[in-house]
Amino acid sequence: MTSLLTNISAMTALTTLKGINTQLDMTSNRVSTGQRVSNAADNAAYWSIATTVRTDNASLGAVKDSLGLGSSAVDTAYNGLNSILTDLQNMRAKLQTALTPGVDRSKVQTEIAAIQNKMKATADSSVSSGQNWISVDSAASNYQSQQQVVAGFSRNAGGTIDFSYVKVDVGTIKLYDATGTSITKPATEAQVFASQSLTGTAPFRPGAAAGTRGTADFSSAVVELSIKLNGGAGVTLKLDKASLTAAVADVTKVTTDEFIDAINNTIAATTGLTGNVTAGLDSQGRLTFKTTAATSTTKIQVDTTANNTIDVGFGAASATGAVATGTNASSTTGKGTLDSDVGTYTAPGMTGAYTVANFDISKLVGTKGDDDLRAIINAVDQAIGKVTDAGTKLGANKTQIDGQKTFVDTLMKANDRTVGILVDADVEEESTKLKALQTQQQLAIQALSIANSSSQNVLSLFR
Template sequence: MTSLLTNSAAMTALTTLKGINAQLDMTSNRVSTGQRVSAASDNAAYWSIATTVRTDNASLGAVKDSLGLGSSAVDTAYNGLNSVLSDLQNMRAKLQTALQPGVDRAKVQTELVAIQSKMKATADSSISSGQNWLSVDSSATNTAYQATQSVVAGFSRAASGSITFSTIAVQVGQIKLYDTNATSVNTPATAGQVFGTTSLTGTAGFTGGTANFSGTNEVKFDLTLGDGSAATITLNNTTLSSAVGNLAAVTTTEFLDAINNQIAADTTTTPLAGKVSASLDSSGRLTFKTTATGSGTNASITIQNATATGGYTLVDVGFGTGTAGTDARTGSGSAAGTTAGRGILDTVDGTTTFSVNTIDISTLVGTAGDTTLKNIITQVDKAIASVTNAGTKLGANKTQIDGQKTFVDTLMKANDRTIGTLVDADIEEESTKLKALQTQQQLAVQALSIANSASQTVLSLFR
């Protein structure tokens, strides 16, 4: 039926055309942006994930830049140390020459002064990004100085959304060559720690990664602190029965929780509670550490196997062979104190009254002079060892930074692939779809034109 009031064919054609145009707009947007999810309205979940990953990648980019700056600073300091090490070796050779009879020590001293000046200039010029780790000023008035420089090496996002940054510590206080600060520097107190001999999962008690306490196996040791606090920690099928899910397969986490629970529950006259805790170190070794620091209260720990009772058999978990009373271990913290605020080359030696930077052999004569010169050679030998050790530490820092740079770069590429998987459009597919939709659009326009011409055909009947 043909109606003059309602053109059903035209309405159908128009609806079809609108649908095709909507798909055409979406496909055109995907082709032009290269993304199938470019806004939250396209796919809220994918857009949210991709946005978070992009944010993480931006943070990783900043971490990569930080590692680059840190690597540059480490390289600069390392090159400076290498140069100074060569100078020290040359200085030692000159000093040894000065031991020979008939050598004019005043002339040798002229050469030593030149070497000393060169080493100081090398240290002073070892600057990267405004930082000098070889020639410093550790005085309290210099707020820019940090004995430990932290290079941002990574970050992690917890399920709660909180961000935690990891760092690589460069111990500037241990590698500095010169320090204008002649006064003492405060050093922090340290906690007492005791470590097992091997990884917990590598002991006989945890063969296969878990321990079997369903039978007669027992871990029992005496734990004593410096203030007299003491308790016997006992772990067996009785004490663990209510604390673990499976006595035949006790995990390391359950094992640690059980130890810490017994420490927390200690009600002896001088309890351990709140003073010490058990954990695993980076090597997986069972570790006990005091919560207090210093050489006084709670700073020291002694641990040894106790005597098994009730038919139980002692099991080794890294603190001995399982025999009662064997392999007692003690670890003490250090009290807060002070250390000389000088570097490797400007610290005055108590025997020679010189620092490497101020050595003067021009007036050394006779037997006493020869003795002093030998002491100076020993002093320079010690400086060479110290600079070599500093270079080793910087080399380890360099290796760690380079490894982290490689990891961060790999992680950023993996994140890019993740983003691509979620939001990138398949251009080949979308371009093919675009061509098809353009053809459909043309056909829909023609269909609408035909539908609109039907009323004209009806009018011709009245002519």
């Protein structure tokens, strides 16, 4: 039936043409962009994954740049060290020549002074990206004794980002330090140790079956320890069934953790010990008692008592027991390998300490002068060993950085392939499809034209 009001054929042809045009637009976009997923509407899941991988690749690119800068800094420091190592070897040869009778040591010193100046100039000029790792100023606000080169980037399953680093210990490779201020080490508390691990003592049944091994039976056992602080009167620490019942799950199977907790609970309730002493286990599992104050005047003495029925590593009662004293804060010189004091002159007319960077042999005469010269030669030889060690460390850092650079580059390429698999279009397939859709579009337009002409055919019947 033909209707003047509704042209069903034209509507069908138009719907078909719209569908073809939609597919044609999509295919054209894929051909022009080279991607089958260019926005979230194309495929939300793939777009999200690809976006995250691209973001990670950008971060890896920054890591690669960081590794490049780190590699440059390591190379610069290594080249400086290597040059100075050659200078030190040359210096040692000249010093050995100066030992020969009749050699004018003042002339040799002129050559040595030139070498010393050259070494300092080499170290000062070993700068990369504003950083100098072999000639430093430890008092500067931007000084870091340990440099960290970003070497890796990762994202865990929860989305948390983490970085890995190549660490360069500048404090152990520096040759010169402009400031050389003293470094204060904190005072330490007094700490006494038992003679063996707690689980190795007989009461904790090291050879027993699995159910009781490493636990102690306190149903009838008693541990009494006399603790003295700073030479004062001893305070007795007692652990038995009565004191352990409320603190442990089973007094016949007291674990080492429960035992330590029980000791500390007893200390907290004992006048003279609370707040002054803590008990624990060291890395070897030995029972330890430590003072809470950290000064050289703090002293702790631990001894067993006559009523002690089991041994927890402190042995039998004695006159002195185990004694320990804390240490005061101390200072060490923070200079570099070449400007640290390595000896003191003994020759007539020479006073004070000297370093590899500033020693003077021009006035070293007589027996003591020869002794000083030999000491200087030994000091230079030791400096050669230290500089060699520093070069070894930098070489290891260099190898690690180069290996990481290769890995990051490989990882970035793998990520690019992952993104390509998810979002890239098959251009050959899409091009073929484009031609087919263009042909379908032309046919749909012709079909629509034919469907629209049918109403004109009806009107001709009324002419």
